[in-house]
Amino acid sequence: MIDVLLVLNTGSSSLKFEVFGYDRLDRLAKGKVTGIGSGARLSAIIEETGAIVDRPLTDDDHDTAMGAVIDLIDRYDDGWHMVATVHRIVHGGETFADPVIITPEILSELETLVPLAPLHQPYNLAGIAASDRLADAPDIACFDTAFHVGQAPVFKAFAVEEALREKGIRRYGFHGLSYDWISRVLARDYPDVARGRVVAGHLGNGASLCAMAGGRSIDTTMGMTALDGLPMGSRTGAIDAGAVTYMMRSLGLSVDEVERMLYERSGLKGLSGLSNDVKTLLESADPRAAFALDYFALRVAQYAAMMATSMGGIDAFVFTGGIGENAAPVREAILSRLAFLQPFRTLVIAANEERMMAMHGKTLLEA
Incomplete structure (x- = not known):
């Protein structure tokens, strides 16, 4: 039995996924579902065996896409045990500076941030809902805003009155997971x-x-x-x-x-x-x-x-x-x-x- 992590990046019309071995974080599989809502299709490669999958899906919603990913893993895994599902969440607002295990309370708070990332946040959360069928594996949220949390106030503020700034009208920044990776590659x-x-x-x-x-x-x-x-x-x-x-x-x-x-x-x-x-x-x-x-x-x-x-x-x-x-x-x-x-x-x-x-x-x- 091999412990693995499932990583999901869910968008409006796509669901990208990768499976990593837990110990060394070696990639075991990767793929994506494209065309969600207008002719969904699953494509993937199983790294260990070189098996390639490319097939249409019968339905076009995120739940079907997630089901296809889980079915793929069940079919091609080599004794994998899913330890957790890790989700990319675009907006963490002022609350989330670090990855968290998702609870119903955290999910509710993330839903309040949908207006701040209308092209991304609803679909990120749809990926969490669709992964509920992996009942034994906790869901973890990683935030695109987190890398920028430590910026000085002068870089975060808009030139608006304090009452608005206190309501969260400020700069957050995004692509933090990408910049975090860049900073680590540079350090290495x-x-x-x-x-x-x-x-x-x-x-x-x-x-x-x-x-x-x-x-x-x-x-x-x-x-x-x-x-x-x-x-x-x-x-x-x-x-x-x-x-x-x-x-x-x-x-x-x-x-x-x-x-x-x-x-x-x-x-x-x-x-x-x-x-x-x-x-x-x-x-x-x-x-x-x-x-x-x-x-x-x-x-x-x-x-x-x-x-x-x-x-x-x-x-x-x-x-x-x-x-x-x-x-x-x-x-x-x-x-x-x-x-x-x-x-x-x-x-x-x-x-x-x-x-x-x-x-x-x-x-x-x-x-």
């Missing part, structure tokens, strides 16, 4: 870089930067929600708040319509009118694609300079995430705009949020 493989001033860029369909000094988060580009800062695949990034009130008051858009526009129809998708996929945009001859990519690179460079200001300089820039790891022309466009800064080291480090979650889960269980 590049200790001289880890001790310095690092701008880490998690650049993907969701995108942000983090200023890290000595491996700790000093500042980050996302704010109260995962909408602020850099332009993203389909999210605006920073936008004049007055433009939002104008859209509602003068253009007659409802709150729901504005929210959909900000989260789903903007960013690279809105700028190009073509796609939120960088590979597609790089291959396109349409000038709108070039404009969208140029805009993205410019904003990343501008915010990188801001992150450097927060630390008093920059010693290294670390790229991670789908765009950061794979789109060399975008990396080059960003770095060319930062050439006026003192020479700094550039690294590309593969994201591994799932392993970071497994590490957190094991640490919590052994505490």
Whole structure:
């Protein structure tokens, strides 16, 4: 019998999973269910045997997706015993600074944070509900906001009156699991870089930067929600708040319509009118694609300079995430705009949020 951890990252239309051996955290299986709500499909690989699974699912909800993952594990495991299920939760609010074992009371508190992460939190919680069939395995929550908890108050505050700040209107930051992984890889493989001033860029369909000094988060580009800062695949990034009130008051858009526009129809998708996929945009001859990519690179460079200001300089820039790891022309466009800064080291480090979650889960269980 082998003790294992199941790591889940549940989104609106997908469920990604990995199975790790508990002792060494070696990966035993990985896969995903895509197309939830519109033709779900399970694809996976069992690392030990090399077995590959690729099949459609009969139903399209999260419960069915979770059931398919559990059935896959039951069919292909080699005497695995599920010790815990570890879930990525995007927003931990002001309460959650560390991973926790989920109780009904904690789940209720996480539900109050749904308005702060409407594209993520409801589906993260749906993954918890769907995993209830693993009755003997506790659920553990790991928070994307946790890495930024120790930031100084000056980096957390919005310039609003105290009464609003006391109600939680403040900056939280996200992609913390990714930045936590980056800080640990740097400490292990590049200790001289880890001790310095690092701008880490998690650049993907969701995108942000983090200023890290000595491996700790000093500042980050996302704010109260995962909408602020850099332009993203389909999210605006920073936008004049007055433009939002104008859209509602003068253009007659409802709150729901504005929210959909900000989260789903903007960013690279809105700028190009073509796609939120960088590979597609790089291959396109349409000038709108070039404009969208140029805009993205410019904003990343501008915010990188801001992150450097927060630390008093920059010693290294670390790229991670789908765009950061794979789109060399975008990396080059960003770095060319930062050439006026003192020479700094550039690294590309593969994201591994799932392993970071497994590490957190094991640490919590052994505490």
